Amino acid sequence: MKLSDLIQKLDYTCVQGTAAREISTLVYDSRKIEKDSVFVCITGAVSDGHKYAAQAARQGAAAVIVEKEVDVPAALTVIRVKDTRIALAEMSAAYFGYPAEELKTIGITGTKGKTTATYMVKSILDHSGYRCGLIGTIEMIIGEEKIPAANTTPESYVVQEAFRKMVDAGCDCVVMEVSSQGLMLHRVGGFVFDYGIFTNLEPDHIGPNEHKDLDDYIRCKSLLFQQCRQGIFNADDAHLEKILEGHTCEVETYGFSKDADLVAQDVHLFDRGGSLGVAYHMSGKLDMDVEIDIPGKFSVYNSMTAISICRHFGVAAETIRQSLSQIHVKGRVEILPVSSKFTLMIDYAHNAMSLESLLTTLREYHPKRLVCLFGCGGNRARDRRFQMGEVSSRLADFTIVTSDNPRNEEPAAIIEDIITGVKKADGEYISIVDRAEAIRYAIEHAKEGDVIVLAGKGHEDYQEICGKKYHMDERELVADVVKDGNFIR
Numbered sequence: 212m213k214l215s216d217l218i219q220k221l222d223y224t225c226v227q228g229t230a231a232r233e234i235s236t237l238v239y240d241s242r243k244i245e246k247d248s249v250f251v252c253i254t255g256a257v258s259d260g261h262k263y264a265a266q267a268a269r270q271g272a273a274a275v276i277v278e279k280e281v282d283v284p285a286a287l288t289v290i291r292v293k294d295t296r297i298a299l300a301e302m303s304a305a306y307f308g309y310p311a312e313e314l315k316t317i318g319i320t321g322t323k324g325k326t327t328a329t330y331m332v333k334s335i336l337d338h339s340g341y342r343c344g345l346i347g348t349i350e351m352i353i354g355e356e357k358i359p360a361a362n363t364t365p366e367s368y369v370v371q372e373a374f375r376k377m378v379d380a381g382c383d384c385v386v387m388e389v390s391s392q393g394l395m396l397h398r399v400g401g402f403v404f405d406y407g408i409f410t411n412l413e414p415d416h417i418g419p420n421e422h423k424d425l426d427d428y429i430r431c432k433s434l435l436f437q438q439c440r441q442g443i444f445n446a447d448d449a450h451l452e453k454i455l456e457g458h459t460c461e462v463e464t465y466g467f468s469k470d471a472d473l474v475a476q477d478v479h480l481f482d483r484g485g486s487l488g489v490a491y492h493m494s495g496k497l498d499m500d501v502e503i504d505i506p507g508k509f510s511v512y513n514s515m516t517a518i519s520i521c522r523h524f525g526v527a528a529e530t531i532r533q534s535l536s537q538i539h540v541k542g543r544v545e546i547l548p549v550s551s552k553f554t555l556m557i558d559y560a561h562n563a564m565s566l567e568s569l570l571t572t573l574r575e576y577h578p579k580r581l582v583c584l585f586g587c588g589g590n591r592a593r594d595r596r597f598q599m600g601e602v603s604s605r606l607a608d609f610t611i612v613t614s615d616n617p618r619n620e621e622p623a624a625i626i627e628d629i630i631t632g633v634k635k636a637d638g639e640y641i642s643i644v645d646r647a648e649a650i651r652y653a654i655e656h657a658k659e660g661d662v663i664v665l666a667g668k669g670h671e672d673y674q675e676i677c678g679k680k681y682h683m684d685e686r687e688l689v690a691d692v693v694k695d696g697n698f699i700r
Contacts, residue, residue: 212233212234212306213230213231213232213233213234214230214231214232214233214234214249214273214274214288214290215230215231216305217234217237217249217302217305217306218230218276218290218298218301218302218305219305220301220305221290221292221297221298221301221302222292222293223290223291223292223298224290224291224292225288225289225290225291226277226289226290226291227285227287227288227289228274228285228286228287228288228289229288230274230288230290232247232273232274232288233247233273234247234248234249234273234274235247235248235273236248236249237249237251237302237303237306237368238250238251239251239253239260239299239366239368241260241263241266241267241270244266244267244270244271244272245270245271246270246271246272247271247272247273248267248270248271248272248273249272249273249274249275249276249302250263250264250267250272250274250275250276251275251276251295251298251299251302252264252275252276252277252278252281252295253295253296253299254278254295260295261277261278261279261281264277264281264282264283264287264289265281265282265283265284267283267287268283268284268286268287272287273287273288274287274288274289274290275287275288275289275290276290276291276292276295276298276299276302277289277290277291277292277295278291278292278293278294278295294397296367296396296397296398296400297397297400299366299367299368299397299400300367300371300397300398300399300400300401301400301401302401303367303368303370303371303372303401304367304371304401304402305401306368306371307371307372307374307375308375309402310371310374310375310377310378311371311374311401311402311403312402313378314344314374314377314378314382314383314384314385315383315384315385315405315406315524316374316384316385316387316402316403316404316405316406317332317384317385317386317387317404317405317406317408317520318386318387318388318389318399318404318406318407318408318435318439319332319386319387319388319389319408319410319516320388320389320390320391320394320407320408320409320410320432320435321408321409321410321411321412321432321445322410322411322412322413323410323411323413323509323565323568324410324411324509324512324513324516325347325348325363325388325389325390325410326347326348326349326388326540326543327505327510327513327540327543327544328408328410328513328516328517329345329347329386329387329388330345330347330538330540331513331514331516331517331534331535331538331540332386332516332517332520332521333345333352333386334534334535334537334538335517335518335521335526335530335531335534335535336384336386336521336524336526337534338530338533338534339521339524339526339527339530341383341384341524342354342380342381342382342383342384343382343383343384343385343386344373344374344377344380344382344384344385344386345385345386345387346360346364346365346370346373346385346386346387346388347360347363347387347388348360348363348388348670349541349542349670351365351373353373353376353377353380353382354376354377354380354381354382355380356380362390362392362393363388363390363392363393364387364388364389364390364392364393364394364398364399365398366398367397367398367399367400367401370387370398370399371401373385384524386520387399389407389435391428391431391432392431394431394432394434394435395431395434399435399438403438403439403440404435404438404439404440405439405440405441406439406440406441406442406443406520406523407435407436407438407439407441407442407443407460408442408443408444408516408519408520409432409435409436409442409443409444409445409448409451409454410445410512410513410516411445411448411512412428412429412432412448412450412454413564429450429453429454432454433453433454433455433456433457433458436454436455436457436458436459436460437457437458437459437460439460440460440461441460441461441463441523442458442460442461442462442463443463443464443465443516443519443520444462444463444464444465445464445465445466445512445516446464446465446466446468446470446471447466447467447468447471448466463496463519465515465516465518465519466512466515471495472495472496472519473493473494473495473496473497473515473518473519473522474493474494474495475491475492475493475511475515476491476492476493476494477491477492478490478491478508478511479491480506480507480575480576482554482576484551484552485546485548485549485550485551485552485553485554485555486504486546486548486554487504487505487506487546487554487573487576487662488502488503488504488505488506488510489502489503489505489506489507489508489510489511490502490503491511493515493518496522497518497522497528499528499531499532500532501514501518501531501532501535502532502535502536503535503536503538504536504537504538504539504546505538505539505540505543505544505546506544506572506573506576507544507569507572507573507575508572508575509568509572510544514535517531517535518531518535541669541670542557542558542559542668542669542670542671543558543559543669543670544556544558544569545557545558545669547686547689549654549689549693549698550657550698550699550700551700552657552659552660552699552700553657553658553659553660553661553662553663553699554578554661554662554663555653555654555657555663555665555689556662556663556664556665557664557665557668557669557685557686558664558665558666558669559666559667559668559669559670559671560585560664560666560667560669561587561588561615561666561667561669562595562598562599563595563598563599563601563602566583566585566599566602566603566666567602567606569664569666570583570602570603570606570607570664571606573662573664574606576662578660578661578662579658579659579660579661580608580609580658580660580661580662581606581607581608581609581661581662581664582607582608582609582610582611582653582657582661582662582663582664583603583606583607583609583610583611583663583664583666584610584611584613584649584650584653584663584664584665584666585599585603585610585611585612585613585615585629585664585665585666585667586612586613586614586615586617586622586625586626586629586646586667587599587615587625587628587629587667588615588616588617588618588675589616589617589618589619589620589622589625590618590619590620593628596625596628596629596631596632597628597629597631597632597635598632599629599632600612600628600629600630600631600632600633600634600635601632601633601635601636602632603633603638604632604633604634604635604636604637604638604640605636605637605638606638607638607664608638608639609638609639609640609641610633610638610639610640610641611640611641611642611643611649611652611653612626612629612630612633612640612641612642612643613626613642613643613644613645613646613649614626614644614645614646614649614674615646615667615668615674616671616674616675616676617674617675617676618675618676618677618678619677619678622644623644626642626644630642646674646683646685646688647683647688647691650665650685650688650689650692651688651691651692653665654689654692654693654698655692655697655698657698657699658699659699665685665689668683668685672684
């Protein structure tokens with residue numbers, strides 16, 4: 212493969228050497244450089260790839276792609292561009308033969324709901340005869356293969372590599388979570404989405420290593436709608452007008468608003484003894500009844516997101532209904548069938564905003580007691596501990612404070628911080644450092660009519676302590692308690 216073929220869509224300057232060189236591999240990690248590689252120098256949060264340009268030459272690279280001056284041997288081809296992240300995205304698409312052109316691509320962005328919505332879309336499309344790949348927070352799914360995720364939206368090279376593997380595995384579409392960071396860092400560059408979806412937006416991911424302020428967060432989210440053909444939007448979100456600024460796509464909306472293209476109405480909650488759900492009627496461009504065994508109003512929005520997308524694939528209403536009635540997403544309001552007398556669920560809620568949203572939703576089911584078990588991660592902002600403690604104490608009847616991922620901090624010290632927050636409200640509480648014992652306590656002391664939430668870990672199957680990850684899956688911990696049988700059934 213010639214370098215000139217990889218950079219044909221770039222605006223570039225050949226500083227030295229020739230773009231007609233043959234290259235063997237495309238890399239952006241200096242440790243993976245081989246003879247005749249082209250190395251893209253990425254400026255990252257921790258390290259700057261430009262520092263390794265001379266090393267690339269010593270390792271036999273044929274060329275480097277840069278956005279600033281580098282001091283390298285004359286034999287090395289140097290291609291200068293304005294932004295090497297954009298270059299990596301475009302080059303990756305070319306390197307893998309533009310696989311997005313062989314797939315229907317679906318990108319979902321928003322503060323909440325991305326993960327659940329992607330699984331709903333995949334479930335519906337798979338049941339309709341499509342073969343749908345998935346890229347998201349929990350995992351990447353390529354055919355029958357499941358690969359644990361490192362980032363919600365991986366680097367552009369990984370995205371394009373996954374697309375190629377999906378095509379080769381017989382997939383005809385892909386649904387992926389698109390984070391604001393992924394958009395800001397051009398991880399989904401190099402192609403145009405067929406469908407771009409906006410779920411909602413709340414202040415989040417704002418800080419020195421993410422977005423400088425809310426406006427920047429909104430701006431990055433809105434970039435998706437300058438890179439898709441059909442845009443689908445939550446009509447009820449207060450930030451919709453700003454999200455639409457500069458859009459170049461067709462616009463379709465869903466929500467409770469009567470002006471939306473797809474409208475939810477007649478919502479009612481149900482409790483089937485250990486299982487909570489929601490049902491509603493959809494009208495507008497599609498008329499159907501919908502029922503989901505996942506609680507809360509946010510489940511209405513998540514399902515409407517999926518239905519709005521799948522409608523464009525010509526999926527029958529009955530197929531949508533059946534798929535949604537069976538959907539379960541690991542660690543996202545995941546109900547475990549432990550007892551018909553009480554409800555037990557696992558959820559990823561790991562900050563005050565998500566915990567408040569979850570507990571407020573569960574309050575609508577009028578449980579006899581709402582029990583919340585959670586901890587907070589070590590080496591993270593202490594404010595989160597106080598805030599989550601206060602939220603749980605205010606909204607739950609009983610809080611069980613335990614460990615999450617203590618990392619390099621003492622679990623007891625983290626728990627003390629959480630309890631400081633708990634004491635700001637009037638809920639009852641207990642602290643149990645060992646998470647396995649805390650879960651056992653929650654189940655063995657459950658009362659009829661309780662709703663118990665194991666919050667914070669969600670899909671994670673490990674606990675991080677002093678730089679090492681130890682296996683710990685809450686589903687297994689619950690199964691151990693169930694096996695012993697010391698609780699009301």
